[in-house]
Amino acid sequence: MISQSSILGLKAAGFNQMTDIQSKSLPFSLKGRDVLGAARTGSGKTLAFLIPVLEILYRRKWSKADGLGALIISPTRELALQIFDVLRKIGPHHLFSAGLVIGGKNVKEEKERISRMNILVATPGRLLQHLDQAVNFDTSNLQLLILDEADRLLDMGFSKTVNAILQHLPKSRQTLLFSATQTQSVNDLARLSLQTPEYVGVQEEDSSVATPKNLEHHYTVCELNEKLDLLFSFIRTHLFVKTLVFLSSCKQVRFVYETFRKLQPGVPLLHIHGKQKQPTRMEVYARFLSSPASVCFATDVAARGLDFKQVDWVLQVDAPEDAETYIHRVGRTARYTNKGQGLLFLLPSEEDGMVKALKEKQVVTQKIKIKDSRTLSVQNQLQKFCFEDPEVKYLGQKAFVSYLKSIYLQKDKSIFKLEEMPLAKFAESLGLPGAPKIKFINKEIAQRKKNANRELKSSTSKSATEQSSESSGSDDEDQPVRTKYDKMFERKNQLILTDHYTKLVDHEEDGLNFGGPGGDDDDDFVTVKRVNHALDDHVPLPVIQDQDLSKRKLKMGQSKKAMLKYHGNPTKVVFDEDGLGHSIYEFGKVADGAEAELKMKEAGKKFAEAERERLKQIDVEDREVEKEKRREKKRKRKAREREEMGLEASAGPGDADDDGYVSPEFDLPTSDEEDMEKEAAPKRWGPVPVKRSRLEETAGKFGRSLEDDEALALRLLRGES
Structure with a gap:
């Protein structure tokens, strides 16, 4: 029996009936046993481990002061967010504190709050970062550890991270491990983390079918250059349904999203891939969940664990790498009791191998043929977009290369045959003027040719040696060594x-x-x-x-x-102008050396004379520039004095400046001119002669002194003659 708080939360969230995996795993997990659960997608694995988390902590009277009690590890951020949303829906009547720790958010804020959490949902990378760096993050009292989508955790390269996380956790804990498929790596992880686990859901009653019964599988065969035409035609004819479209690479998702948005098919378009920032991915995920009718282009980042509500169609434009990936992709529809349909686009070279692989996994697909009359061509519009917008052309080139690279890296070469791809037609279908050069394809072709030539040469050489040995009967030791x-x-x-x-x-x-x-x-x-x-x-x-x-x-x-x-020592011969050869270090004649020395001295004299003349000319130019600077300074000073005094007067001949103004100081020399006169005057020993004023010199010329002129001026003022 579970508590009344959990029952109220489940009813409020709309969960009234248990699924098979829940009914089989809950008796063991509620008793505190380790559980290894396996069930197909959409079978309700999330509630199979969230209910034990709430019930065990409730029975043990866990409080905020007890610290971290349950840890849930998820492979992707979207799946962690989905688990956290379900936990909030079914657990509002409990008093536990819950937190979400994923990449793309502020680390400092998470470090401050992480110590106060009773239930923590996290991705492996960010969780290990907090375990290594956060001082107040204590996991010594952990009660439950849940590993969701364990096969996906290991496929994404988190095996070392998960092992490092297990080293930080106490061994006296209960562990619940859930996975959609049971692989050898999952079994290895179970041996490391689980103690005498209970295997639940490994052998189901309806084990002959790997997907839900209410899911219909279809596939169609088309050429590579017809895929986008078929995809756009499908979207135009299914405007009032929710469709999830899978492509092989992030660059293809971006190109298809940008170009189809310009084509305006009449339905909201979204895209989600691993290169997006975390806030953007969460926003797109929330919009697709709440939208009644939309189309979302995605990579395999959305193929595992995400519970998209009311998805009607799942289109796989690019073939999955194997049957298990197909099952996970198509499992985004027909969740719980809902119905869904899947459509797979296959190339003629991929049909036999992929259909055979799906049959081995008990997936029966039905082949359908799309009418040509209902197919719309978008090739001309894509060419126009690439011509008008260089960014669209760049995205098309990257999409072309990334798709071929995904085919090149596929393991199953019986399905994915790169040499049969129509590269020129595929480039035209993307709107590109020509097929971009691809380095790894050129290397592959060159390597094949090289290997073929080597095999041919080795076979011919072996046959020749066999014939020669039979004819001569001699040993190889008698033949000479070839250098x-x-x-x-x-x-x-x-x-x-x-x-x-x-x-x-x-x-x-x-x-x-x-x-x-x-x-x-x-x-x-x-x-x-x-x-x-x-x-x-x-x-x-x-x-x-x-x-x-x-x-x-x-x-x-x-x-x-x-x-x-x-x-002996190495020698080098050089040839002169006459064509005579001599050693590079050969000594010349004495007469030739003296003549060369005279020529060098004459050249030095000529150079020194030319430099002397050049410096003289530069000195004259510098003096002219300096004089002009002094004149300009004098003009500015006189203008400033004229503004201060406010006087205007006409100058007499010889005393006027350029502007006709006579200074009241009788045109005294400037400080710069006085310095020039002092420098030009010869230095003498003895007393310095006193310099007379201009009035004294004038009076001396006419035979009068200054006192006589003053007395004459007084008499004139008194009116005396």
């Missing part, structure tokens, strides 16, 4: 240097003649026999027969020590 130089001169695929090498080498000893016509090579300019220049006759090595050397002996002959010992 890399022999192989180089025997190459026939060097189109540029073949003629050059054949003219330089005398092949008479080998029975070959590449000379002029008729086998006569007397017309050749140079004919050189093939010799080994690395060693000389006086090298103290064993007698070499037919100039066939091993690599070790060639390296010995070419070493620096051997070259210096037997050939």
Whole structure:
């Protein structure tokens, strides 16, 4: 029996009847036993572990002061959010505190609140981060650990993270592990985390069917360049249903979403993929849940565990990697008692292999044919979008490459055949002017050609050696050793240097003649026999027969020590203008050196004279600039004085400035001019002569003194003659 608080929460959330997995697992989990549960998608696994979480903590009278009591680990953020929403719906009558810890949110806020949580729903990466960094996060009193979608956890590469999390948790705990499929990795994880578990739902009554009974499976065969036309035609004819469309890569999802949104099919369009930020993914997920009719383009990030309400159709435009992925994708519809339909698009090269793989998983699909009269073509519109918008063209190129890369990386080559893909037509269907270059395809083709050539050469060489051994009956030890130089001169695929090498080498000893016509090579300019220049006759090595050397002996002959010992220091010959050769370090004659020295001195004198003249000219220009600066400064000073005094007067001849104004200070020299005069005046010893004013000099010229002029001025003022 469960508590009244849980019953009220279940009724308020609309859960009135238990499913098979719930009725089989709850008796064991409520007794505190470890449970390993397996059931197909949509069978109610979420309530199978949420009810024990609430009931066990309720029976043990868990409170906020007791700390963390239950930990639920989910592979994806969307699934963790879904579990947390269900927990809030069925647990409002309990007094437990619950929290959600997923990536994409503020870590500091989570660290502050995580210590106050009784039930925690988390993704593996962020949970391990808090276990390593949060000081107040204590898991020593943990009662229950739940691993949801364990197969998905391991498929996404979280095996090391989950093992690290298990090291932080106490061993005296109850563990519930739920998975849609039982694989070897899941069994290994169960052995590490569970203690004498109870296997629930592994052998179901209706084990012959891997999907719900109220789910209809269909597939259609089309060419690669017709997929988008069929997809758009389906959306235009199903405007009042909720459709989930699966594509193989994030870039394909973005391209289809952006282009179809421009085409305006008449139904809301959404898209969700792993490259989106967490707030965006949560917003799209919530909008698709609440929308009565919409189309959501998604990758396999939405193929596991997510409970989309009232999904009518699941379209798989790109074939899944295996039958299990198909089951998880199509399991987003026909949840619980609802009905649903699935449609799979297959290429002609994928039909036989995929249908066979689905039959092995007890999935029976029905082939349908779509009428050409009801199919709309969007190729011209996509070409227009790519021509007008470079970003759409860029997305199309990335979608093209990402799809082919997904086909290239598939394990089952009997289904996915990259060499049979019509690349040019596929690029045209995306609106691209041509097929982009793909590096990994070119490498694959080159590698295949290389391997084919190697196999052909090895087969021909083996047959030739077998024939020669049968005819001669001699051992291989009697044959001479061939060096890399022999192989180089025997190459026939060097189109540029073949003629050059054949003219330089005398092949008479080998029975070959590449000379002029008729086998006569007397017309050749140079004919050189093939010799080994690395060693000389006086090298103290064993007698070499037919100039066939091993690599070790060639390296010995070419070493620096051997070259210096037997050939001396290296020399280099250079040619002068007259065509005469001499050593690069050769000393010249004494007379030539003296003449060169005189020429060098004359050139130095000419250079010094030219620099002297240039500096003189620069000095004259600098003086003119300095004079102009002084004049400008004087003009500005006079203008400032005129503004201050407010006087206007006409100047006499010789005393006026450029603007006709006479200074009341009798045009005294500026401070800059006085400094110039002081610098120009010669320095003398003795007293400095007193400089007379202009009035004194004028009075001296007419034979009067200054006192006489003053007395005359007083008499004139008094009216005396």
